[in-house]
Amino acid sequence: MTDYREDFLKKLRDKVEKWERETLPKSLSRYPERMERFTTLSGIEIKRIYTPLDIKDTHYLERIGLPGEYPYTRGIHATMYRGRIWTMRMFSGFGTAEDTNKRLKFLVEHGETGLSLAFDYPTLLGIDSDDPMAHGEVGVTGVAVDTLKDMEIIFDGIDLGKVTTNMTINPPAPILYSMYLAVAEKQGVPREKIGGTTQNDPLKEFIAQKSYIFPPEPAVKIAMDLVEYSVRNTPKWNPISISGYHIREAGSTAVQELAFTLADGIAYVRHLVERGHDVDSFAHRLSFFFDSHINFFEEIAKFRAARRMWAKIMKEWFGAKKERSLWLRFHTQTAGVSLTAQQPYNNIVRTAIEALAAVLGGTQSLHTNALDEPYRVPSEFAAKIALRTQQIIAYETGVADVVDPLAGSYYVEWLTDKIEEEAWRYIERIERMGGMIEAVRKGYPQKELTEASYRFQKEVEEGIRKIVGVNIFTEEDEEEVRNVPLLDIDPNEVEERQIRRLREVKRGRDSARVESTLNNLRDAARRGENIVPYILEAVKAYATEGEIMNVLKEVYGVWTEPIIY
């Protein structure tokens, strides 16, 4: 069965055949094609043209439908950006809490609509700034947070009842969430009113981002403690952002990014259902995070396929009934990995194209990378251009004035189907392994990524993949590179300042209270309880992030990954 009339399809088939026989050869002899095979970045082979014949089995009503209706291929909302522009959420944070507080205020002044905190490596890994392992890393890639005191300073003068905040944090997510809650409480903002996101997605850490601490099973348990607690206490908070971004940045294809992300999501839903929760009690708070890479149409197709697949998974696999449980809401970041250190101003153009793909794909929020990010945390100047890029797309181009304008494109619909089909194959393979937790333990997605990234690098070197400034249109002169104004931070000075504050906090706190809250946490973790309420108590006593993490490491152990390359 097909949406098209059989006689029409027959006529079209004849016409295409005739075109291939008569029109095409003339053109080919005059203008031979640039390559023998054209492929997307994921290696999907692309034909010369697409016609209704390529999507004749894609039933419009079932597979595409209308925005705001199942299967949500065209978007989760009926009006999309005609109602409200996506949230412009620029990832930022560096140095100490004071530096970051200043940057957040700068971005808000220039029209940013949602905050997004980047933490330094010691914070991401639950290590205090005075730990020898932290030396040289304090405040470099993001802001350093050791205790509640730092979070109080970061949000000084920012009303947590008015902004929403994303926190890119994983194993220590319950700690940073608790700190945010404690700051809100001090500001007098009720819990029900605070909004934002904790990334809190442990499985992709094993696959790609590698800021894992605990072994897979306890890592998932802890993350789901936060989901459970948050759904009950902070109804507007997204306790998890199931992330494909890092998977893609670590070298996966678009198909792998999509498949592994959804497989992670399946593992979390399964865990929560096994804990006894009704799927409709939490599914609406799950959120996603994808990469928008440079292969324009492939990205748009990926976003559209993602929505359709997740809706089906939630409805058919888990029996979700509420409409909101079926929505795949997602944040997008343009592809950091597509930026080049060479001729860095070209990065503005790359980012603009990737951002456009995210918007045409129906994202809920967006971060655009700054041109200087191949080198360092962005300067104010570079961060502002990145934000302005989104504003130009939103307010000048007109693309936000119509919902899902690429629906019905023979190519885009075909590619959406194709990506979906290939992603299902990966998901089925992971299901046969026993789900993502098992697959990660076996190193399956890790190995897939290693292969894909090596293949890509080879293709770049062989000139099959072209990158302006890297393997075509290269320039010898490095003056342009030298003249990019970079953010000037002195890591030694930041480290000293941060350690000084940490020592002051430790001197000023009630150490007996710290100790008793940490003991209570240890006991609760051993009993297998939800640990979030205990972490909140420890945070309020100004226990450090490192102290809390050490208690958890004692109970849950640490993960060492199998080395695969």
Next chain:
Amino acid sequence: MTITETERIKVLVAKLGLDGHDRGAKVVARALRDAGFEVIYTGIRQTPEQVVEAAIQEDVDVIGVSILSGAHMTLMKRLMELLREYGADDIPVFLGGTIPVPDIEPIKRMGVREVFLPGTSLREIVEMIRQAGLERRKRRGW
């Protein structure tokens, strides 16, 4: 180059510091392996102490370090100091990662042989490491 002479070259590929960006290090490790080198990859989150210890214990000819956390100045300084301390500063050291251009000269002054920026071809990396490894072997009278 003959396979037998590269086969003997032993390279330590090390992820120094806390960042988990291991794609570059793994791609380089794989390319070296494919070119016939003996490769030891440390995995992520290594301290300068651990890297020097592994280099000495494994008696490697070359150390290739990857850092994408921005902590390269502090970490490379410590690494080079430790190599000198242990009398292992004849092992050529290469650095790869997101290193801002103004940092390259100071890093080379620490004794680092070469800094590979994003976009450097695998062929170039493999070739330079091969040269450095063979030179060291010659110096040691292989």
